[in-house]
Amino acid sequence: MSKKSVAVIFGGVSSEHDVSLASAENVINSIPTDKYDVYKIGITKDGRWFKYDGPTDLKNSKWESHESCVSACILPDRAKKGITVFEKDGVKIIEIDCVFPVLHGKNGEDGTMQGLMELAGIPCVGCDMISSAMSMDKAVTNTIMDYAGIPQAKWLAVTKYDYNKAADSFLKKAEEYLGFPIFVKPACAGSSVGVSKAADFEALRKAIDVAFEHGNKVVLEQTIVGREIECAVLGNDELQVATPCEIIPGSEFYDYDSKYIDDTTKIDIVAKLTAEQVEKLKSLAKKTYKALGCSGMSRVDFFVSDDGLSMFMNEVNTIPGFTQISMYPKMFENAGKPYSELVSELIELAIERSK
Numbered sequence: 001m002s003k004k005s006v007a008v009i010f011g012g013v014s015s016e017h018d019v020s021l022a023s024a025e026n027v028i029n030s031i032p033t034d035k036y037d038v039y040k041i042g043i044t045k046d047g048r049w050f051k052y053d054g055p056t057d058l059k060n061s062k063w064e065s066h067e068s069c070v071s072a073c074i075l076p077d078r079a080k081k082g083i084t085v086f087e088k089d090g091v092k093i094i095e096i097d098c099v100f101p102v103l104h105g106k107n108g109e110d111g112t113m114q115g116l117m118e119l120a121g122i123p124c125v126g127c128d129m130i131s132s133a134m135s136m137d138k139a140v141t142n143t144i145m146d147y148a149g150i151p152q153a154k155w156l157a158v159t160k161y162d163y164n165k166a167a168d169s170f171l172k173k174a175e176e177y178l179g180f181p182i183f184v185k186p187a188c189a190g191s192s193v194g195v196s197k198a199a200d201f202e203a204l205r206k207a208i209d210v211a212f213e214h215g216n217k218v219v220l221e222q223t224i225v226g227r228e229i230e231c232a233v234l235g236n237d238e239l240q241v242a243t244p245c246e247i248i249p250g251s252e253f254y255d256y257d258s259k260y261i262d263d264t265t266k267i268d269i270v271a272k273l274t275a276e277q278v279e280k281l282k283s284l285a286k287k288t289y290k291a292l293g294c295s296g297m298s299r300v301d302f303f304v305s306d307d308g309l310s311m312f313m314n315e316v317n318t319i320p321g322f323t324q325i326s327m328y329p330k331m332f333e334n335a336g337k338p339y340s341e342l343v344s345e346l347i348e349l350a351i352e353r354s355k
């Protein structure tokens with residue numbers, strides 16, 4: 001059987017650019033080279049696309065100034081299916097069988113890249129355009145969860161325009177409906193960027209201003225007291241859910257630093273839950289995945305109350321982290337699926353979906 005060509009796209013115009021580099025490094029190193037030829041396509045923080053042939057140590061390699069970089073792009077024109085590369089001796093097209101976007105957050109995990117691949121007719125790992133877009137926007141996700149009857153924290157959303165028109169009445173409504181402390185998040189971000197917990201009005205005002213630095217819509221949520229449990233879901237129609245893990249943040253909540261910088265966060269790769277709780281979470285994770293129309297993969301994150309009786313869906317990550325410390329691949333590894341097998345399965349799922 002001839003080898004398939006896969007283009008791994010990394011970096012991107014996103015506050016999670018650096019996390020993407022760490023994730024992509026692992027993905028690239030895990031793609032079995034006896035089955036696939038791998039092309040590395042990097043997008044700089046300001047949105048330039050390059051084909052890159054340097055070391056896969058992306059975080060430390062200053063990849064964008066590497067001598068191998070040549071401009072490259074994927075055109076929506078299906079007659080030019082593949083990567084269009086602007087080599088010194090002319091424009092070439094490299095045929096590819098699949099794109100693996102290892103991009104987190106805006107301009108990559110949010111349906112934009114998926115939409116481009118749909119136009120181009122190129123199979124793309126992970127969720128399609130619409131499910132990526134819906135899962136990226138926490139206000140849209142929450143609306144769909146309410147509609148599907150999936151339990152979650154009480155929430156409110158507000159746009160910058162509406163907030164600026166009537167901030168005081170919105171703050172009062174938030175206090176009455178949600179009660180302090182209130183979690184404030186940009187509707188469309190990730191890695192806890194712009195997320196804060198506000199204990200009073202003054203902190204709430206500040207938190208909302210911080211969240212608006214990341215976009216025009218902000219979500220406020222009632223604070224859930226409980227444990228943070230993550231579920232890894234894999235598949236198009238037939239779904240596999242790995243045994244859930246637990247995140248025990250060292251800081252007040254699972255913020256950016258406790259995710260990537262300090263090492264205070266503890267992980268229980270198999271969360272201490274009863275068999276019944278595990279089944280309930282797996283079933284809620286599948287229901288969430290289906291309600292949002294996900295395919296390929298997603299990590300569905302929950303809170304479980306300390307008494308174990310209540311479960312709340314928190315958010316869906318359609319391109320979960322693949323860094324050295326990321327839970328999605330670890331949960332499957334723990335379930336007996338090594339990293340390279342997982343990555344191959346994701347590629348094959350993308351190709352299968354496009355047929």
Ligand SMILES: Nc1ncnc2c1ncn2[C@@H]1O[C@H](COP(=O)(O)OP(=O)(O)O)[C@@H](O)[C@H]1O
Pocket residue numbers: 153183185189190191192193195221222223224225228249253254255301314315
């Ligand atoms: N409603 C909530 N109640 C309690 N903690 C929350 C709530 N929402 C978010 N958090 C905390 O903030 C972290 C980041 O929020 P999350 O919604 O997961 O955003 P992100 O997409 O940035 O990861 C969560 O992992 C959790 O620690």
Ligand SMILES: [Mg+2]
Pocket residue numbers: 191192301315
């Ligand atoms: Mg999260």
